[in-house]
Amino acid sequence: MTRLLTVENLTVQFDTTEGRITAVDDVSFSLDRGRVLGVVGESGSGKSVTAKALMKLNPGNAVYGGQSKITLHLDGGEVDVMALRKARDLRIVRGGAISMIFQEPMASFAPALTVGSQMVEQLLIHSDMSKKRAREISIEMLDRVGIPDPVRRFGQYAFELSGGMRQRAMIAMALSTHPKLLIADEPTTALDVTIQAQVIDLMKELVAEFHMGIIFITHDLGVIAQTADDIAVMYLGKIVETGPVRQVIRAPAHPYTRGLLAALPRLDDLDAPLTPIPGDIPSPLERPEGCVFHTRCGEIIGDVCRGQVPCFHAVGEGRAAACHLYDHNGEGSA
């Protein structure tokens, strides 16, 4: 398999009036072409900040750690994303090789421009095609994502489209430049479940067709189970567990992953009690020492959890968990 993206030791902090807060802490992962990586986590887990770092879209008060390294492996060579500074150079990660779909399609389209003009504009920026050709491609893409009457929709404004339609248009726009990497940040969260099912199916088809890599960010483990090949579970800015999605969901290794699954209301077992993870997600201003999860962990071993940051340990084929429970296992690869 061909490597598409390598992220090493990514640390992102934000300078705020209340001090410097850590959003992403020493995160490493990689993605191959044609694979879907599901990043799951709750509020404050750093999943969106991680995604935005890949396009350098975090706001001006973001401070990247000195060791942070993001490498994009393209046919023409490697791109060191952290080293990109000028707006011109950044185009390669902002719509060129990487596209992003956001949760709120209404907020992602400019309200005063037609959907079509926005699609054409980005095609003109990222390629040297003619305006006429850009229009053709845009209408083709709208058709491809299942929007009926694409010529009419092309000339409409975002508010004239329904929620599901807008999200389809957003996907069409993101894919029209043929990105190598698609970042989808909670793309189905604002949609009703019947529409969500349609969008998930559409995305699966498109992965197969375009053979790109996808980073799929969501808080919904069911959506991850249905879309991703691999999963990375994040908590308070740390990846705590990674591995193939089947194995991780069937036999989670990290106490946090186990807790998440136990807290989920399941339709196949209505008698199962809902077991919340005790306590609340700590404020980013009060990040716990040692393992970030120790304040809520039901399997805490003792002072080692309170004092030492756990390293990754192998917990099965292609799987790793950052937890002191596995301190006797070998070093993991994530």
Place this chain on the structure above:
Amino acid sequence: MTPLIRTRNLSVHFPLRTGLLGKKKVVHAVENVSVDIAPGSFFGLVGESGSGKTTFGRALLRAAPVVAGRAHYDDGEVAYDLRAIDGEDLKDYRSRAQMIFQDPYAALSPRMTVRDIIAEPLEVMKLTSSRAETDERVREIAARCRLNLEHLRRYPHAFSGGQRQRISIARALVSKPRFVVADEAVAALDVSIQADVLNLLRDIQRDMGLTFLFISHDLSVIAHTCDFVAVMYLGRLVETAPARQLFAAPLHPYTRALLSAIPSLDPDETRKAQKLQGEIPSPIDPPPGCKFHTRCPFATDMCRETEPELEEAESGHQVACLRWKELG
């Protein structure tokens, strides 16, 4: 047993402002809804955006313009006709029926301490005679909602989403209501917190003998908390049944489609049922006949013309579909 809430053919319409010569348009938010909510039950109302579930909940609290039908409240002590109620009776009803909102960030004033937020309903409705009594009530309900005394002195910004929702719950319950409308009360919460709030709601409901109308778009959440479920589509009830029965043997094609659309946690479980095409039509101009026929894979000409009514399929299980018998 007399139902706590009983509605018959309740309809809520919102007139739309239109141009001078334009035809007057109306949003048919709730149409002909008849339900009995038994006292002490956890009644779930499920539907997608635009189904009218929130409007129905609000109508029961006298916060939406009911245009037709009847709605009654009877808790054994008092009985009210909710369309005619006014004056002192309405004030009394407001203390008996309360609401919990979806967004715990928007629902709490940032300028008030948690104590004042929880105490406000008591003060506004003059339910207590002294500050000491108010404090006592606030402390009591706060403890029940797992907030500690130290929390009461702080402001909402210091709290996480789950804690804020517990504050909202305490505020809704401090007037000792009998009936609570919880509108998407856990939708804004993280999974690990959601379970905690659901468990809290169920405990409180049992301990205080409350009746809940629990509105949610999330079938799994409804399945785990509610005793009885009503499914709404475009302002109409399409199916009502005891929760277990509904999830074990749904009869309406819409309920079936909703259930099959939930992404399974098992990556190998490919969804077996048919997927719904298209989207929910506009309630301004609802389709004739069965409102679901535009998306229903089983629709016939009959469905496009005749609107089905809720009928009893088996004891306690009602469905509004012309073809439920043949579809089996």
